[in-house]
Amino acid sequence: MLAWLLALPRSVKRIISVVIDTVFLTLSLLLAFVLTQNGNVSQFQTMVLAFAVTLPLTLLVFTKLGLYRAVIRYMGQHALGAVLFGIIASGVILALLFAGLGVQDKTNLVVVYALLALVSSGGIRLGARLVLQPSNNSHKTRVLIYGAGSSGRQLAQALINGEQYHPVMFVDDDTTLQRSTILGIPVSGPENIASIIKQRSIGRILLAMPSASRSRRREVLDKLEELPIPVLSIPGMSDLVNGSMRIDELQDVKIEDLLGRDPVAPKKKLLHANIKGKVVMVTGAGGSIGSELCRQIVMCEPVTLVLFELSEYSLYAIERELKQTIANEGLDVNLVPVMGTVQRQSRLETVMRTFGVQTVYHAAAYKHVPLVEYNVVEGVRNNVFGTWYTAEAAIKAGVETFVLISTDKAVRPTNVMGASKRLAELVLQGLAQHQSQTRFCMVRFGNVLGSSGSVVPLFREQIRKGGPVTVTHKDIIRYFMTIPEASQLVIQAGAMGKGGDVFVLDMGEPVRIADLARRMIHLMGLEVRDAEHPNGDIEIQFSGLRPGEKLYEELLVGNNVRKTDHSRIMAADELCLTWPEMLHLLERLDTACERFAVEEIIELIRSAPTEFNYSNATSDLVVNASCAVVTKEQVAKVATISTAANTASVTELGVVNSSTSQQIA
Incomplete structure (x- = not known):
């Protein structure tokens, strides 16, 4: 019967609701008459006439208030308020x-009628909701919501109306909320979570703390990490406010919450100094860092933003996204999508002159360590010469400020990628001494979360597939920062440059990658399989350091560091070459690249003040393949020579034998 009623069309359900209200309102009046009139029927017909007019008007009020549009099993406070007002x-x-109509002294009848009507019409709906909801929750995953504040209550209401999760308990640190009931759901303290999970068969913990600081969220996650169920989180407050996500769109715990470091609010004066009202160009605009720079720059309202990118699709994607942002925010920014490579100076100079570029953020680079190891020449060409050509074009086009996006791998590098970025820094330091028209500076920072090649999405994918999670070394440590925070700090650091400055971002505490992998496994409700837990779910395997990879990254070459106007930005004074010395090195490096002399390239990088500690055998794929081909050719040549020599010896022996035979004859 219940299933049949639920399957009826909405129009039929509304008619049934009107009929039920008509019956209950009529019964309420009759019962009120019996209770208050003591058998006095002298004015009964007049009262019936008044009620006959009142009933359709009451139903009309209910309709106007939207009571018949409300789904009973999802009925909330609005529907109950409509009943009360009606x-x-x-x-x-x-x-x-x-x-x-002249009916006197019937105030008590009206009051009793209204109370009975409220109890009957409102009560039937509440009763129906109580009957329908449990039958709708049997297939749902039972969840515990950590946070009984405004966001937690909104989440619970959304889940009650949804089809996936059934909230059975709130947990909150606020003692005034504990031992109370919200939306019919009890609230407990965090110290009881472990017992609640067992007693209530909880399948998920949902973190409803969107406005809490990262340090506070990390404290909570530390408590939840060892529990044997997955932890999910609602979207951040910014996503909820701008409407990009709903409160019930649950997601994995963000890795920045595990780091626990709160970002520092940017200084608007520094953010706008080189951007607002100016023409800005970003190279590598479609990359992970470049695209976020573009997002931040657009919000600072430049006159024009030139997007310079080699990848056609990446350029298309970032232009489309920024156009949407500009339209949504009502900004007056002109976007110029330009395809090109930073290895063509003439193209760069023409673009900068044509659009009158005043500020350049140079984010174009090859930054994946193993891939640059496998492609040494192209890595040097793009990272070193690409930076040089872009800088020279900026000088000739009269650009005011040039900011290089560098990396912590440039400090005492052990790989070609880091060494090439250190050389790029030296190029700008040399040019800063050589001329004064363009102000050069560089900003050095570590790994950013969510960038191409980041371990975080890789770990998540491996965990979802059942493992193993691969970590290169049990002791490997890295610095991490979110892409938006890094981009904001890059922009602010660029505004403080005076010429040749090396800025270093405060990356916070370093993170042991193996510990990061372990925490991600735990927060997804799984157990690490190791010697102590042989029946665990996910194994962590150590694959060994890749070519050129370091255990520990550094941010400073020396100890000459000074504070700046921003608490998270430091300035370093480091050794560099004069421009004539740098130019001579670049010319020799160019010749070596033309000849594909990888070993010579390595030695030239070593000769510069890079502190390049490169102890690996050459990993360049083309060089190794060429060596293999040469070796095969040499072996084949030796074999040919040997075969020819053997043949000649046999022939000669045959002639001797023939001659000898004739002599004997």
Whole structure:
């Protein structure tokens, strides 16, 4: 019967609701008459007439208030409020009609009628909701919501109306909320979570703390990490406010919450100094860092933003996204999508001159360590010469400020990628001494979360597939920062440069990658399989350091560091070459690249003040393949020579034998 009723069309359900209200309102009046009139029927017909007019008007009020549009099993406070207001209106209408028709001393009848109507019409709906909801929750995953504040209550209401999760308990640190009930759900303290999970068969913990600081969220996650169920989180407050995500769009715990470091609010003066009202160009605009720079720059309202990118699709994607942002925010920014490579100086100079570029953020680079090891020449060409050509184009085009996006791998590098970025820094330091028209500076920072090649999405994918999670070394440590925070700090650091400055971002505490992998496994409700837990779910395997990879990254070459106007930005004074010395090195490096002399390239990088500690055998794929081909050719040549020599010896022996035979004859 219940299933049949639920399957009826909405229009039929509305008709049934109207009929039920008609019956209950009529019964309420009759019962009120019996309870208050003590058998006095002298004015009964007049009262029936008044009620006959009141009833359709009451139903009309219910309709206007949207009561018949509300789905009973999902009925909330609005629907109950509509019932209350509708019944009050019904009582007022009935009282006015009684007065107009001359029915006297019926105030008590009207009051009792209104109370009975409220109890019957409202009670039938509440009863129906109680009956329908449990049958709808049997297939749902039972969840515990950590946070009984505004966001937690909104989440619970959304989940009650949804089809996936059934909230059975709130947990909150606020003692005033504990031992209370919200939306019919009890609230407990965090110290009881472990027992609640067992007693209530909890399948998920949902973190409803969107406005809490990262340090506070990390404290909570530390408590939840060892529990044997997955932890999910609602979207951040910014996503909820701008409408990009709903409160019930649950997601994995963000890795920045595990780091626990709160970002520092940017200084608007520094953010706008080189951008607002100016023409800005970003190279590598479609990359992970470049695209976020573009997002931040657009919000600072430049006159024009030139997007310079080699990848056609990446350029298309970032242009489309920024156009949408500009339209949504009502910004007056001109976007110029330009395809090109930073290895063509003429193209760069033409673009900068044509659009009158005043500020350049140079984010174009090859930054994946193993891939640059496998492609040494192209890595040097793009990272070193690409930076040089872009800088020279900026000088000739009269660019005011040039900011290089560097990396912590440039400090005492052990790989070609880091060494090439250190050389790029030296190029700008040399040019800063050589001329004064363009202000050069560079900003050095570590790994950013969510960038191409980041371990975080890789770990998540491996965990979802059942493992193993691969970590290169048990002791490997890295610095991490979110892409938006890094981009904001890059922009602010660029505004403080005076010429040749090396800025270093405060990356916070370093993170042991193996510990990061372990925490991600735990927070997804799984157990690490190791010697102590042989029946665990996910194994962590150590694959060994890749070519050129370091255990520990550094941010400073020396100890000459000074504070700046921003608490998270430091400035370093480091050794560099004069421009004539740098130019001579670049010319020799160019010749070595033309000849594909990888070993010579390595030695030239070593000769510069890079502190390049490169102890690996050459990993360049083309060089190794060429060596293999040469070796095969040499072996084949030796074999040919040997075969020819053997053949000649045999022939010679045959002639001797023939001659000898003739002599004997």
